[in-house]
Amino acid sequence: MADKKVEAITSMEEDFAKWYTDVVVKADLTGYTSVKGFMVLKPAGYAIWELIQKQLDERFKATGVENVYLPLLIPESLLQKEKDHVEGFAPEVAWVTHGGLSELQERLCVRPTSETLFCDFYQKDITSYRDLPKVYNQWCSVVRWEKETRPFLRSREFLWQEGHTAHATAEEAQERTIQMLNVYADFCEQVLAIPVVKGQKTEKEKFAGAVNTYTIEALMHDGKALQSGTSHNFGDGFAKAYGVQYTDKENHLQHVHQTSWGVTTRLIGAIIMVHGDDNGLKLPPKVAPVQVMIVPIQQKKEGVLEKAEELRQKLANVARVKVDATDKSPGFKFAECEMRGIPVRVEIGPRDIENNQCVVVRRDTGEKITVSLDELESKVAELLETIQKDMLETARAHRDSHTYVAKNWDEFVDIVENKPGFIKAMWCGETQCEENIKDQTGASTRCMPFEQENLGDTCVCCGKPAKKMVYFGRAY
Amino acid sequence: MADKKVEAITSMEEDFAKWYTDVVVKADLTGYTSVKGFMVLKPAGYAIWELIQKQLDERFKATGVENVYLPLLIPESLLQKEKDHVEGFAPEVAWVTHGGLSELQERLCVRPTSETLFCDFYQKDITSYRDLPKVYNQWCSVVRWEKETRPFLRSREFLWQEGHTAHATAEEAQERTIQMLNVYADFCEQVLAIPVVKGQKTEKEKFAGAVNTYTIEALMHDGKALQSGTSHNFGDGFAKAYGVQYTDKENHLQHVHQTSWGVTTRLIGAIIMVHGDDNGLKLPPKVAPVQVMIVPIQQKKEGVLEKAEELRQKLANVARVKVDATDKSPGFKFAECEMRGIPVRVEIGPRDIENNQCVVVRRDTGEKITVSLDELESKVAELLETIQKDMLETARAHRDSHTYVAKNWDEFVDIVENKPGFIKAMWCGETQCEENIKDQTGASTRCMPFEQENLGDTCVCCGKPAKKMVYFGRAY
Numbered sequence: 001m002a003d004k005k006v007e008a009i010t011s012m013e014e015d016f017a018k019w020y021t022d023v024v025v026k027a028d029l030t031g032y033t034s035v036k037g038f039m040v041l042k043p044a045g046y047a048i049w050e051l052i053q054k055q056l057d058e059r060f061k062a063t064g065v066e067n068v069y070l071p072l073l074i075p076e077s078l079l080q081k082e083k084d085h086v087e088g089f090a091p092e093v094a095w096v097t098h099g100g101l102s103e104l105q106e107r108l109c110v111r112p113t114s115e116t117l118f119c120d121f122y123q124k125d126i127t128s129y130r131d132l133p134k135v136y137n138q139w140c141s142v143v144r145w146e147k148e149t150r151p152f153l154r155s156r157e158f159l160w161q162e163g164h165t166a167h168a169t170a171e172e173a174q175e176r177t178i179q180m181l182n183v184y185a186d187f188c189e190q191v192l193a194i195p196v197v198k199g200q201k202t203e204k205e206k207f208a209g210a211v212n213t214y215t216i217e218a219l220m221h222d223g224k225a226l227q228s229g230t231s232h233n234f235g236d237g238f239a240k241a242y243g244v245q246y247t248d249k250e251n252h253l254q255h256v257h258q259t260s261w262g263v264t265t266r267l268i269g270a271i272i273m274v275h276g277d278d279n280g281l282k283l284p285p286k287v288a289p290v291q292v293m294i295v296p297i298q299q300k301k302e303g304v305l306e307k308a309e310e311l312r313q314k315l316a317n318v319a320r321v322k323v324d325a326t327d328k329s330p331g332f333k334f335a336e337c338e339m340r341g342i343p344v345r346v347e348i349g350p351r352d353i354e355n356n357q358c359v360v361v362r363r364d365t366g367e368k369i370t371v372s373l374d375e376l377e378s379k380v381a382e383l384l385e386t387i388q389k390d391m392l393e394t395a396r397a398h399r400d401s402h403t404y405v406a407k408n409w410d411e412f413v414d415i416v417e418n419k420p421g422f423i424k425a426m427w428c429g430e431t432q433c434e435e436n437i438k439d440q441t442g443a444s445t446r447c448m449p450f451e452q453e454n455l456g457d458t459c460v461c462c463g464k465p466a467k468k469m470v471y472f473g474r475a476y
Numbered sequence: 477m478a479d480k481k482v483e484a485i486t487s488m489e490e491d492f493a494k495w496y497t498d499v500v501v502k503a504d505l506t507g508y509t510s511v512k513g514f515m516v517l518k519p520a521g522y523a524i525w526e527l528i529q530k531q532l533d534e535r536f537k538a539t540g541v542e543n544v545y546l547p548l549l550i551p552e553s554l555l556q557k558e559k560d561h562v563e564g565f566a567p568e569v570a571w572v573t574h575g576g577l578s579e580l581q582e583r584l585c586v587r588p589t590s591e592t593l594f595c596d597f598y599q600k601d602i603t604s605y606r607d608l609p610k611v612y613n614q615w616c617s618v619v620r621w622e623k624e625t626r627p628f629l630r631s632r633e634f635l636w637q638e639g640h641t642a643h644a645t646a647e648e649a650q651e652r653t654i655q656m657l658n659v660y661a662d663f664c665e666q667v668l669a670i671p672v673v674k675g676q677k678t679e680k681e682k683f684a685g686a687v688n689t690y691t692i693e694a695l696m697h698d699g700k701a702l703q704s705g706t707s708h709n710f711g712d713g714f715a716k717a718y719g720v721q722y723t724d725k726e727n728h729l730q731h732v733h734q735t736s737w738g739v740t741t742r743l744i745g746a747i748i749m750v751h752g753d754d755n756g757l758k759l760p761p762k763v764a765p766v767q768v769m770i771v772p773i774q775q776k777k778e779g780v781l782e783k784a785e786e787l788r789q790k791l792a793n794v795a796r797v798k799v800d801a802t803d804k805s806p807g808f809k810f811a812e813c814e815m816r817g818i819p820v821r822v823e824i825g826p827r828d829i830e831n832n833q834c835v836v837v838r839r840d841t842g843e844k845i846t847v848s849l850d851e852l853e854s855k856v857a858e859l860l861e862t863i864q865k866d867m868l869e870t871a872r873a874h875r876d877s878h879t880y881v882a883k884n885w886d887e888f889v890d891i892v893e894n895k896p897g898f899i900k901a902m903w904c905g906e907t908q909c910e911e912n913i914k915d916q917t918g919a920s921t922r923c924m925p926f927e928q929e930n931l932g933d934t935c936v937c938c939g940k941p942a943k944k945m946v947y948f949g950r951a952y
Contacts, residue, residue, distance in 0.1 A: 034554055034596050035584065038547035042601075043612070046543050067522050071514035072548075072586070072617055072633050073570070078510055091576055094549070096586065098571040099632075100621035108511065110548070110572065110586070120510050125518075136519070141548055141616070145576035156575075157548050 009339075011278045016222040023272055024151045027281045027340050037149040037156035041265070044340060047289035048268055049159060053139060055191050055286065056161065056263070059183050060137055065163060068136045070117045073108035078116050082241040085115060088208025092145045094156075110143040115209065115234075115260060118164035119242035126256060129168055129248050135176070137163040152269035153226075153476050160264035166244065166256040170235065173257035177233040180261040181214045184229035192267060193284040193391035194218050194274050195399050196228060197422070197471055199447030204431045207260075211235040217446040217471060219399045220273035223420020225446050225473035228270050231261035269476070274395050275364075281341030282363055284391050285319075285384040292321040292380060293342045295333045297349030299325060307353050311346065311376060318381040319344075338363060343387050344380060364391055405455055412460050412472075416441040422473050426466035428459035437461050437472065446471040485815075487754045492698040497627070499748055503757045503816050506627045513625040513632035517741070520816060523765035524744055525635060529615060531667050531762065532637070532739070535659050536613055541639060544612045546593045549584035554592050558717040561591060564684025568621045570632075586619040591685065591710075591736060594640035595718035602732060605644055605724050611652070613639040628745035629702075629952050636740035642720065642732040646711065649733035653709040656737040657690045660705035668743060669760040669867035670694050670750050671875050672704060673898070673947055675923030680907045683736075687711040693922040693947060695875040696749035699896020701922050701949035704746050707737035745952070750871050751840075757817030758839055760867050761795075761860040768797040768856060769818045771809045773825030775801060783829050787822065787852065794857040795820075814839060819863050820856060840867055881931055888936050888948075892917040898949050902942035904935035913937050913948065922947040 009022035024030055029045030041049065057067070073096060080086045093109040111117065122134060139161045149155045163180060167173040181198060188194045196216035206213035210232040218228045239245070239255035248254050275282040285291050292315055296308040308323045315321040324333045330347070337345045347359040358376065360369045364387050371379045402421030406412035415423050423443060427433065437460075438444050448468045459466050485498035500506055505521030517525065533543070549572060556562045569585040587593065598610060615637045625631045639656060643649040657674060664670045672692035682689035686708040694704045715721070715731035724730050751758040761767050768791055772784040784799045791797040800809045806823070813821045823835040834852065836845045840863050847855045878897030882888035891899050899919060903909060913936075914920050924944045935942050 031597060031601060033547050033593070034551055035547045035549055038549065040547070040597050041545040043542035043544055046545055049545075050543065066519035067526065068519055069517040069522055069525075069617075069635060071509050071511045071516070072619060073511055073514065075510055093576065094572045094584075095574040096570045097573045100568050100570075108570075117509070121507060121516050125507060141545075143548060159545060 009278065009280065012221065012276075019276075019278070020269075020273060021151070023276055023280055023339075029268070029281075030151045035156075037146060039151055039155055039157075041159070044289065045268065048271070048283070048287050049265055051287040051289065052191075052267060053161070056183075056187055057139075059187060060161075060163070063135075063179060063183065065135050065137045067138060069138055069140070070111075070114055070121060072111055072140075074111055074114075074116055076107045076109065078120055079109060081116065081119075082209050082238055085209035085238075089113065089144075094143050094145055111140075112142055112144045113260075113262075114138065114140075114142075114162055114164065115238060116242070118260075119238050119244055119258075122166050122244045122256065122258075123242050126166060126244060126246050129246055132166060132168045132246060132256065133172065133176075134166040135163070136165065137161055150269075152265055152272070158264050158266070160262050162262045163260060165259045166239075167258070168246065168248065168254070168256065170257045173235070173259050174233055177212070177214060177231045177259045177261070180259070181216065181229070181231040184231070184261070184263060185216050188216060188218065188228060188267075188270075189392060191284070191286045192271055192274075193286075193388060193395055194228070194270055195392065195396040197447060197449050199449035199471065201230075201447055202431070202434060202445045202470075204434055205445060207232045209234060209237060211237065215447050217422075217473075218270050218274060219402060219422055219473070220270070220476070221276065221398070222273070223402050223474075225422065225471075225475040226266070226270050226273065227446070227475065228267060229261070229263040232259060234258040234260065275391060276341075279335070280339035282391070283341035283343060285343045285388045288341065288343050289320060290322050290340070290342050291319040291384055292344045292346060293333075293337045294321065294323045294346045294348060295330055295337070296323065296325060297330050297347055297352070301350045303353060304348065304350060308348055311348060311358070311373070314377050315346075315380055318377055319384060334361075344383060346376075346380075362387060364394070406460055406472075407456050409460060412437075412443075413441060416443050416474070420474070422446070422471050424453070424455060424469060425460035425472055426456050426458060427468050427470045428462055428464045429467035430459075430462070430464075433459055433461040442474050443472040444475055446473050446475065485754065485756065488697065488752075495752075495754070496745075496749060499752055499756055499815075500627045505744070505757075513622060515627055515631055515633075517635070520765065521744065524747070524759070524763050525741055527763045527765065528667070528743060529637075532659075532663055533615075535663060536637075536639070539611075539655060539659065541611050541613045543614060545614050545616070546587075546590055546597060548587055548616075550587055550590075550592055552583045552585065554596055555585060557592065557595075558685050558714055561685035561714075565589065565620075570619050570621055587616075588618055588620045589736075589738075590614065590618075590638055590640065591714060592718070594736075595714050595720055595734075598642050598732065598734075599718050599720045602642060602720060602722050605722055608642060608644045608722060608732065609648065609652075610642040611639075612641065613637055626745075628741055628748070634740050634742070636738050638738045639736060641735045642715075643734070644722070644724065644730070644732070646733045649711070649735050650709055653688070653690060653707045653735045653737070656735070657692065657705070657707040660707070660737070660739060661692050664692060664694065664704060664743075664746075665868060667760070667762045668747055668750075669762075669864060669871055670704070670746055671868065671872040673923060673925050675925035675947065677706070677923060678907070678910060678921045678946075680910055681921060683708045685710060685714060687713065691923050693898075693949075694746050694750060695878060695898055695949070696746070696952070697752065697874070698749070699878050699950075701898065701947075701951040702742070702746050702749070703922070703951065704743060705737070705739040708735060710734040710736065751867060752817070755811070756815035758867070759817035759819060761819045761864045764817065764819050765796060766798050766816075766818050767795040767860055768820045768822060769809075769813045770797065770799045770822045770824060771806055771813070772799065772801060773806050773823055773828070777826045779829060780824065780826060784824055787824060787834070787849070790853050791822075791856055794853055795860060810837075820859060822852075822856075838863060840870070882936055882948075883932050885936060888913075888919075889917060892919050892950070896950070898922070898947050900929065900931060900945060901936035901948060902932050902934065903944050903946045904938055904940045905943035906935075906938070906940075909935055909937040918950050919948040920951055922949050922951065
């Protein structure tokens with residue numbers, strides 16, 4: 001007898017925010033802690049992050065990235081060297097004032113991001129053009145003292161990777177900035193099955209200390225946008241503030257040009273909100289810790305558990321697979337598989353065994369297929385690929401059908417109020433207009449997409465000549 | 477032209493501590509930072525940790541371990557619940573007192589270890605015997621405010637893994653404690669090529685809050701011991717302090733029994749000090765980020781670099797391999813390969829190509845072998861296995877020839893002063909004797925080994941009846 005039930009979760013239509021929290025909890029991704037704003041990543045949640053990390057790290061390394069580890073703490077004086085950067089981060093850092101039993105001579109902040117540490121390190125480590133480029137990355141956690149927190153989307157500590165590079169020329173830095181944005185975009189589509197819009201952030205929205213910030217923006221099921229990864233070109237601003245110089249081939253002293261780029265556990269929030277439904281999580285096979293769950297039916301009957309184990313061993317060649325042999329009812333197990341987002345469920349009972357077949361169920365569509373046991377391995381392998389592709393196409397169709405064009409202010413307001421989604425509109429380039437739009441509608445500029453379209457000649461807000469087509473949206 | 481030379485390092489005989497630091501720096505493992513006592517793990521150092529992490533994590537998972545992530549910060553009140561534990565750690569933690577612009581109501585310490593957080597989490601997450609066992613682990617960094625620091629051996633922040641488990645019975649907790657110690661011992665021998673002594677820590681040396689602490693102790697080249705991994709059985713002490721309870725099958729409320737176990741980046745220090753020599757680092761193939769370096773000779777001659785690249789592609793099937801095509805001289809490259817501890821060097825020049833052969837050099841023995849290019853792949857694969865085994869046997873022979881027996885106090889003092897190494901001796905079991913020995917000789921109890929021998933009937937220090945055979949040694 002099971003001692004707990006898969007309880008129904010709030011429906012998405014009823015309350016999307018509550019649906020989200022319900023899924024996070026019921027799918028056992030995170031746990032609460034006694035430290036306000038901090039979360040526990042439980043095995044089911046952390047295993048998704050491990051799969052993200054592994055596959056992203058492989059893509060990084062294929063482009064020449066090397067991993068390093070820098071200190072957790074930053075001296076206050078080091079943080080303060082780059083003006084915009086310290087203004088951006090100082091209000092939200094945690095300060096260490098005591099080490100052991102004594103007060104520190106200088107406060108240290110827990111890293112909110114590590115530009116300053118990398119600059120300090122590069123300043124010591126780079127002397128000649130022969131030392132360039134440096135293409136380093138670290139996987140770690142950072143702390144930002146957020147007021148409002150939500151699991152994965154915004155918390156006081158989160159896991160991420162931060163790449164930090166130093167180059168001899170501005171061109172090379174710009175190339176690396178875009179290269180990494182493309183790595184992120186490709187990763188989101190091919191691994192997370194999440195289509196993204198690539199583009200540049202406006203002056204107002206760019207990173208503290210950057211010359212340019214580029215972003216990938218994804219659309220959640222509720223029509224709100226989620227900034228899913230960013231890549232920054234710093235030019236030589238940080239290098240000048242921190243004295244990061246090298247001698248070039250002609251023996252002249254030059255400043256390096258730098259970039260940084262990062263994605264976080266926020267991507268898990270994106271997976272939940274792009275793919276999930278009222279039965280719970282839906283994991284794309286490539287980031288599903290368990291890809292196939294075998295559920296034995298009438299498992300007490302002779303030979304059923306043995307057969308389930310036999311199938312598990314076979315399927316282990318093509319998938320991450322488990323058998324649920326607990327004493328819960330099959331119906332309960334089905335619901336639990338769905339809640340946890342397991343892409344494929346295999347049902348096997350006495351009658352199936354007699355007929356040398358089993359029932360295979362897709363989490364993404366709910367479709368049931370009867371498969372001969374002789375073909376199970378190849379069918380499941382094929383199905384996992386199909387599900388991965390179909391989930392991307394479903395998400396793309398949703399994104400495209402929730403992307404609207406606003407040619408004038410009335411249309412803009414109407415869309416924001418009645419049709420949650422991306423809004424494409426022309427913009428004059430002035431921060432003032434951007435702020436007006438945000439104040440009046442809650443929609444912010446998500447990015448100036450690389451793929452520009454000419455939707456008209458005037459700014460959707462002020463009517464002056466337009467400079468850029470922009471994606472707007474309400475955002476997480 | 478190369479712009480820097482592989483400078484000679486201090487010899488081990490002359491000054492082992494300086495030799496160690498030289499190797500760490502010249503092999504490019506770590507970098508200094510502006511944060512006192514904190515280090516940068518540079519690519520060559522971090523890549524070793526990645527290989528340790530990957531292979532250890534696989535072994536953990538094979539025993540049912542699941543990874544999680546818990547908060548970086550611990551509220552002071554939470555840290556204080558287990559008396560021995562807080563006494564052990566409070567003097568060496570870093571305190572966060574401000575979040576953003578405001579002072580916190582309660583100080584938070586940066587985790588020095590996470591027993592208290594896991595207890596808090598388990599207290600919320602465990603209700604029934606069905607929730608047990610919990611066999612969780614996390615990979616993270618911890619901070620301890622050490623006064624004296626040395627790269628890898630002792631620093632204010634280090635990387636590690638910490639396993640924390642909760643079990644229904646005392647027997648199961650004890651089994652898991654020993655199981656993980658065995659995983660560590662096997663990993664050290666099979667992957668790091670470091671033989672270890674397994675045993676139990678004395679009352680004086682055990683972990684703050686543990687009932688029993690078990691350890692693996694390795695012997696460094698200079699005859700000093702290094703505690704290389706520990707596994708603790710907590711009994712139900714933490715569970716009682718933190719109220720971690722479950723209802724058993726008979727519906728009675730019971731406290732769980734807990735364990736924890738960890739290894740750190742200190743293992744990299746062990747690799748350096750067990751295997752290194754006066755030419756630098758010697759990496760066992762299984763943790764060598766580059767296992768084979770191909771050095772082209774007369775690389776400007778037609779066809780040499782092409783051949784080197786062809787060999788690289790072939791060898792990539794059996795090893796992590798690179799070509800050093802920089803403009804440094806071959807001699808410089810050889811010295812650099814040795815400094816960085818690359819297990820195998822392949823030299824290929826015009827004459828070799830003519831003769832369809834190349835020269836293969838072992839880092840561990842310096843042996844040179846001429847190998848036909850047709851057989852290179854299989855020979856290199858074989859050689860890497862041989863090196864891995866031989867390095868373990870060499871380390872074991874060194875350890876065994878530096879392990880001494882002291883039957884009485886005079887012998888003990890003579891060995892400590894003249895023969896650096898492990899000392900096996902009988903002990904009465906009294907902390908007072910242990911302290912006397914340490915005060916007078918600097919040698920501490922390393923462990924009470926599982927493999928006991930009867931070396932005599934009386935304590936080496938006080939002459940009273942002996943209870944245990946103990947490994948003593950000066951230690952890092």
